[in-house]
Amino acid sequence: KMPVIARFYGLTIKMYLLGKEHNPPHIHVLYGDYNAVIDIRTLDMLEGDLPAKGLAMVREWAAAHQGELLDIWNTQNFRTLPPLV
Numbered sequence: 001k002m003p004v005i006a007r008f009y010g011l012t013i014k015m016y017l018l019g020k021e022h023n024p025p026h027i028h029v030l031y032g033d034y035n036a037v038i039d040i041r042t043l044d045m046l047e048g049d050l051p052a053k054g055l056a057m058v059r060e061w062a063a064a065h066q067g068e069l070l071d072i073w074n075t076q077n078f079r080t081l082p083p084l085v
Contacts, residue, residue, distance in 0.1 A: 005069070006061065006081045006082070006084075008061070009057055010054075012031070013028070013029055014029075024042075025039070026039050027062065029058050031054045034049050036050045036058075038059070040069045040073065064084075065082075
């Protein structure tokens with residue numbers, strides 16, 4: 001199971017249940033045929049591929065919600081976060 005944390009501008013942000021995942025804390029991004037894994041702390045792309053514009057939007061959004069994303073990762077208290085506007 002991978003709950004959706006946010007959706008905006010064609011991007012879908014998800015996070016796996018911790019029991020099936022590994023550190024570092026990260027989010028999964030789906031964008032059309034692209035998908036990527038982004039480190040929540042560094043905002044680096046750990047694997048996958050995203051167009052530059054998509055990656056820039058994800059980084060801006062993740063930076064604004066970094067504390068909340070880490071809290072979701074650590075507590076597994078999944079909730080949706082507001083989209084990038």
